[in-house]
Amino acid sequence: MSLKNLNGVHIPHRKNTAGMQAVKMPPPATVTIPLSMHIGKPANCVVAVGDHVGVGQLIGEPGGFVSSPVYASVSGTVKKIVPMLQFMGATCQAVVIESDGQMTPADTVKAPEITDYDSFIRAVRDSGVVGLGGATFPTAVKLDVKDTSRIQEIIINGAECEGYITSDHRTMLDRTQDVVEGCGLLEKWLGVKKIVIAIEDNKPDCIARLREATRDDSCVEVRALPCMYPQGGEKVLIYHVTGKVMPEGKLPIDVGSVVMNVTSLAVLAAYCRTGMPLVEKCVTVDGSAIREPKNVIAPIGASCREVVEFAGGFSCEPKKMVLGGPMMGVAQYDLDAPVAKGTSAILVFNEKDARPVKPTACIRCGGCVDHCPMRLMPTEIERAYEKKDAEALRELKVGLCIECGCCAFHCPANRPLVQVNKLSKSFLRDYDNQMKAQKEAGK
Numbered sequence: 077m078s079l080k081n082l083n084g085v086h087i088p089h090r091k092n093t094a095g096m097q098a099v100k101m102p103p104p105a106t107v108t109i110p111l112s113m114h115i116g117k118p119a120n121c122v123v124a125v126g127d128h129v130g131v132g133q134l135i136g137e138p139g140g141f142v143s144s145p146v147y148a149s150v151s152g153t154v155k156k157i158v159p160m161l162q163f164m165g166a167t168c169q170a171v172v173i174e175s176d177g178q179m180t181p182a183d184t185v186k187a188p189e190i191t192d193y194d195s196f197i198r199a200v201r202d203s204g205v206v207g208l209g210g211a212t213f214p215t216a217v218k219l220d221v222k223d224t225s226r227i228q229e230i231i232i233n234g235a236e237c238e239g240y241i242t243s244d245h246r247t248m249l250d251r252t253q254d255v256v257e258g259c260g261l262l263e264k265w266l267g268v269k270k271i272v273i274a275i276e277d278n279k280p281d282c283i284a285r286l287r288e289a290t291r292d293d294s295c296v297e298v299r300a301l302p303c304m305y306p307q308g309g310e311k312v313l314i315y316h317v318t319g320k321v322m323p324e325g326k327l328p329i330d331v332g333s334v335v336m337n338v339t340s341l342a343v344l345a346a347y348c349r350t351g352m353p354l355v356e357k358c359v360t361v362d363g364s365a366i367r368e369p370k371n372v373i374a375p376i377g378a379s380c381r382e383v384v385e386f387a388g389g390f391s392c393e394p395k396k397m398v399l400g401g402p403m404m405g406v407a408q409y410d411l412d413a414p415v416a417k418g419t420s421a422i423l424v425f426n427e428k429d430a431r432p433v434k435p436t437a438c439i440r441c442g443g444c445v446d447h448c449p450m451r452l453m454p455t456e457i458e459r460a461y462e463k464k465d466a467e468a469l470r471e472l473k474v475g476l477c478i479e480c481g482c483c484a485f486h487c488p489a490n491r492p493l494v495q496v497n498k499l500s501k502s503f504l505r506d507y508d509n510q511m512k513a514q515k516e517a518g519k
């Protein structure tokens with residue numbers, strides 16, 4: 077496989093907000109902060125109703141190794157601790173804080189003392205940083221490799237290949253120094269000799285700015301990558317930057333790579349300097365139903381409704397809201413849903429753009445296969461899923477699907493290929509669990 081023939085698609089960029097500096101919204105009257113905004117165990121609540129909290133005060137401590145702490149994003153009083161239905165269908169606890177409008181930092185906010193690898197990893201964990209591009213994997217777990225000689229390179233993901241979203245773009249321009257400081261931390265405490273900041277070549281301003289800012293650091297290379305979706309997908313990025321192919325079921329570190337989102341790096345650097353953990357998120361607000369598209373820096377827990385209102389409100393009747401980009405984002409039914417750590421965009425569309433498409437019969441053109449970056453066969457997966465054939469799904473390697481949507485984007489018959497792949501993965505997981513349970517029961 078050469079760089080020239082890696083699959084993917086060219087999507088409309090619609091980076092309408094790339095040239096606008098992100099704007100900070102004022103604190104809303106209340107915030108609703110979910111205690112599960114990351115991959116892994118939810119955080120355990122450590123505050124009670126009636127407690128007064130400051131900005132950056134711990135409200136949820138990590139529930140396990142793969143977990144992340146959660147902090148108050150406004151100062152005020154804890155009003156409620158309630159169960160909350162999240163947009164992916166799971167339920168978690170959420171802490172509702174009534175803001176006093178002061179945004180007073182908590183007494184506990186102070187720069188961490190970092191003296192060695194262990195204290196650095198502790199600081200990464202305490203920062204509350206997770207994959208802020210949307211993956212939400214806790215960064216401390218990713219960097220906690222114990223034997224740092226396993227890291228051949230760290231790739232800083234500034235690809236931001238989805239349509240509309242420009243929040244990482246703004247990080248690279250508005251927080252350049254944080255990105256540079258973050259690279260310094262990785263070099264100092266992990267002993268990394270090679271850091272590649274990978275950026276799609278449709279962001280020449282970011283490439284130029286970061287090349288200039290890192291020109292005296294021989295460990296850092298700013299690499300312009302061809303603009304092709306899903307360039308920012310972890311496996312795709314590792315391949316494009318290093319030529320290494322990640323085997324099925326393996327982690328990036330198994331091939332010597334660590335991938336970190338560029339905004340995660342900037343937030344981590346700011347935490348190490350100031351002690352203020354992750355309490356706000358830069359969110360791209362755009363789409364055909366948004367009056368004034370912009371990047372909004374919102375306190376975590378602010379409702380999508382308030383963020384949209386800050387962006388000038390709706391220009392017409394909204395028909396569909398998507399959290400994330402048009403390719404991998406998830407439709408959301410509740411305007412009052414809170415901004416979480418992984419919310420990179422709130423896209424709202426008018427009736428014309430939200431109209432559902434009607435699938436027709438597959439014409440066997442092979443386009444979905446040709447454009448799949450993982451070289452899967454979505455048509456065969458669809459057929460195996462219809463027959464509920466677990467072994468065929470396994471052979472077709474459905475587990476490798478990164479749910480990028482290239483197949484569906486390219487399908488002239490509008491087949492719901494990604495949805496079927498998601499269902500197939502979950503069917504195979506359930507099937508394997510059932511087989512395991514039967515085996516353990518001696519059936």
Ligand code: SF4
Pocket residue numbers: 447448449450451452453454476477478479480481482483484493494497
């Ligand atoms: S099969 Fe999966 S990985 Fe391949 S294009 Fe479709 S969604 Fe992307």
Ligand code: SF4
Pocket residue numbers: 437438439440441442443444445455483486487488489490491
């Ligand atoms: S792209 Fe659509 S029509 Fe073409 S082979 Fe794939 S599923 Fe069939």
